[in-house]
Amino acid sequence: MKRTVPLIIAGTVGFVLIVSYFIPYTESWGEDAMTWFNILAAIAFVLGAGNLVKMHLKKISDQQAGWGYSAITLAAFFFTLIVGMLKIGVTPSEKYPTNAWAGPYDQAGSAFRWVYDYLFLPLSATMFAMLAFYIASAAFRAFRAKNVEAIALLTTAFIVLLGRTYAGVWLTDWIPEESIGLEADALRLDNVTGTIMNTFNLAGMRAITIGIALGVASTSLKVLLGVDRSYLGSTDD
Amino acid sequence: MKPQTLGWTLLMVVGGAFLIGRAVLTGAGTVYVQDVEIEVEIEDEAEEEAQVVTLQRVEQVPPNARSEPGVRLSYVHTFGLWVAAACTLGIFSFLWGDNPLYKVTEAIFVGSSAAYAMVVAFWSELVQNLCGNLLPDLMRETLIPGLKVEEPNLWYLVPLVMAIMLLWRLMPSGGWISRWPLAFFIGATAGFRMMGYLEADFTQQISNTIMPLIVTGADGSFQFWASLKNMTIVGSVLVCLTYFFFSVEHTGPVGWAARLGIWVLMITFGASFGYTVMGRIALLAGRLEFLFDDWLWLIDPLGRRLDM
Incomplete structure (x- = not known):
C-alpha cells in the first residue's frame, strides 16, 4: 500500500502521457494529466510556504541566533501573500467593470504589482547580477592554461567575451572587408565570435543535447518501470 | 570605535547626506504619475440606455512631464523606488562581506518570493483550473466572470484529493500519504519529459545535423x-x-x-x-x-x- 500503489500511479500516469502522443483519441487525457500536474505543482508551492512558515516560527519561538531575520522573512511573506490574495489596489477590468474581483492580480498600480516592481524584481535581478562577480572570481582562481584543452577553453571564452562588447568591434575594426580576394572581415572579433557560436558551439551543444535527451529517456523509463524507486524515500515509514 | 569602522560610518553618513541633499535640490528619486479615467459602457437588458461606468487607472509618466496638468508626485511609487534602491544596495553590500543589511534584504527576498510564487500559483492554477472546473457557476459570478466551463467536471476531484494528500506532509504522522500525489508528479514528469526530450531534442537535433x-x-x-x-x-x-x-x-x-x-x-x-x-x-x-x-x-x- 505504501510503496506499491505509488509505483502503479507513477507508471500509469507516465505511460498514459506517452500513449497520448501516439493516439489522437487519448490526446485529451494527456492534456488533463498536465492540468492536474500544474494544480499539484501549485499545491507544492503552498506546501513549501507552509514549511517556510513552520521553520521560521520555530526559530522565533526558540529565540535561535538570527531570529530577527526570520521575523523579517515572515513579515515580507505575509505582506506579499495578503496583498496578492486579497487583490489590494486592483480595480475592475474594462471587460467586466461591475465585478470588483475581475481585475488581474498583477494589475499595474495594485499593491501586488508594487511588491513585484519594487521588491521582487530588484532583489532577484541583483542576486543574479552578483553572479557576474563570482563567476569572474571563480574563473580567475580555477582557470589555468595548463594544456591544449584548457587553452582552447580560455581562448574561446576570451574571444566571445571581447567579441560581444563594443571594445571587440573597435579593436578589429581596421581589418579590411576584402583582402587578396578573400573576405578578410571574417577575422574581425565580432565575426569570429559569430563563427564560434554558430559552428563549434552549435555542434558541441547539439552533441550534449542528444546525450541529455538519451539520459532523460533512460532515467524516465527506469522510473516508470519501477526500476528506480529512490523517489519513494526510505522504507521506515 | 575601530578606525576602519569609523571611516566606513563617516563615508555612509556623507553618502547619505549627499543623496538627501540631491533629492531635495533636484527632485532625484521621485516618481510622477497621472490619473487616467476610462469610461466603459455596459449593456443592460432591463434598461434601454447603456450604463456608463468610469474606471480609475494610474499611469507613470517621465519626470520631464511633471509640470503638465494632471501630473502629480506619487508618494507610494517614490517610496517604492527608494525601497528598491535600498534592496539593490543591500544585496550588493555582500561584495564587501556578510553584514546585517545583506541579511535583512536576503530575508525580505526569501519571504516575498515564496509568497509571490504562492499567489501566482493560487490565481493562475487553483482558482482558474481547480475551482473553475469544480464550481464553474460560483466562479463565473465571483472571481472569473469570463469562464467558459459550463458544467462541473467531477474528474477534478482527483487533483483536489491528491492536493489534500500532498499537504498531509505537514502533519506530524502519516507522511507516507503524500507519496501518492508525489508518484503522480514523478510519473507525469517522466512521461512528459521523456517524449518532449526525444521529440524536441533527440530527433530534432539529429534531423538538423543531416x-x-x-x-x-x-x-x-x-x-x-x-x-x-x-x-x-x-x-x-x-x-x-x-x-x-x-x-x-x-x-x-x-x-x-x-x-x-x-x-x-x-x-x-x-x-x-x-x-x-x-x-x-x-x-x-x-x-x-x-x-x-x-x-x-x-x-x-x-x-x-x-x-x-
Whole structure:
C-alpha cells in the first residue's frame, strides 16, 4: 500500500502521457494529466510556504541566533501573500467593470504589482547580477592554461567575451572587408565570435543535447518501470 | 570605535547626506504619475440606455512631464523606488562581506518570493483550473466572470484529493500519504519529459545535423565557406558523440576522434562561459542603470529628464 500503489500511479500516469502522443483519441487525457500536474505543482508551492512558515516560527519561538531575520522573512511573506490574495489596489477590468474581483492580480498600480516592481524584481535581478562577480572570481582562481584543452577553453571564452562588447568591434575594426580576394572581415572579433557560436558551439551543444535527451529517456523509463524507486524515500515509514 | 569602522560610518553618513541633499535640490528619486479615467459602457437588458461606468487607472509618466496638468508626485511609487534602491544596495553590500543589511534584504527576498510564487500559483492554477472546473457557476459570478466551463467536471476531484494528500506532509504522522500525489508528479514528469526530450531534442537535433556537405548556390556554383561550415558542424557533432560513447575503448582512430571531440567540447564550454558572463554583466548593467538613472538621476540614456 505504501510503496506499491505509488509505483502503479507513477507508471500509469507516465505511460498514459506517452500513449497520448501516439493516439489522437487519448490526446485529451494527456492534456488533463498536465492540468492536474500544474494544480499539484501549485499545491507544492503552498506546501513549501507552509514549511517556510513552520521553520521560521520555530526559530522565533526558540529565540535561535538570527531570529530577527526570520521575523523579517515572515513579515515580507505575509505582506506579499495578503496583498496578492486579497487583490489590494486592483480595480475592475474594462471587460467586466461591475465585478470588483475581475481585475488581474498583477494589475499595474495594485499593491501586488508594487511588491513585484519594487521588491521582487530588484532583489532577484541583483542576486543574479552578483553572479557576474563570482563567476569572474571563480574563473580567475580555477582557470589555468595548463594544456591544449584548457587553452582552447580560455581562448574561446576570451574571444566571445571581447567579441560581444563594443571594445571587440573597435579593436578589429581596421581589418579590411576584402583582402587578396578573400573576405578578410571574417577575422574581425565580432565575426569570429559569430563563427564560434554558430559552428563549434552549435555542434558541441547539439552533441550534449542528444546525450541529455538519451539520459532523460533512460532515467524516465527506469522510473516508470519501477526500476528506480529512490523517489519513494526510505522504507521506515 | 575601530578606525576602519569609523571611516566606513563617516563615508555612509556623507553618502547619505549627499543623496538627501540631491533629492531635495533636484527632485532625484521621485516618481510622477497621472490619473487616467476610462469610461466603459455596459449593456443592460432591463434598461434601454447603456450604463456608463468610469474606471480609475494610474499611469507613470517621465519626470520631464511633471509640470503638465494632471501630473502629480506619487508618494507610494517614490517610496517604492527608494525601497528598491535600498534592496539593490543591500544585496550588493555582500561584495564587501556578510553584514546585517545583506541579511535583512536576503530575508525580505526569501519571504516575498515564496509568497509571490504562492499567489501566482493560487490565481493562475487553483482558482482558474481547480475551482473553475469544480464550481464553474460560483466562479463565473465571483472571481472569473469570463469562464467558459459550463458544467462541473467531477474528474477534478482527483487533483483536489491528491492536493489534500500532498499537504498531509505537514502533519506530524502519516507522511507516507503524500507519496501518492508525489508518484503522480514523478510519473507525469517522466512521461512528459521523456517524449518532449526525444521529440524536441533527440530527433530534432539529429534531423538538423543531416545537412548537405557540398553546398551549391542558386546558379549551381560551389559554395566553399558554407560547405566548410556544414562539414565542420557534422564532423564536430560526430567526434563529440564518439567521446560520449563509452562502449568502445578510446584507442586508435576512435581515440583520435574522441580527442577531437574533447577539443570541440572545450570550445563549447568556453563559448558558453563567455556567453553566461556577458548575460550576468548585462543584468549588472541593468541594476547600475536603475541606480544611476531611475534613482539618482545622474545619467539619462532615454532622455526622460530633458528640458528639466
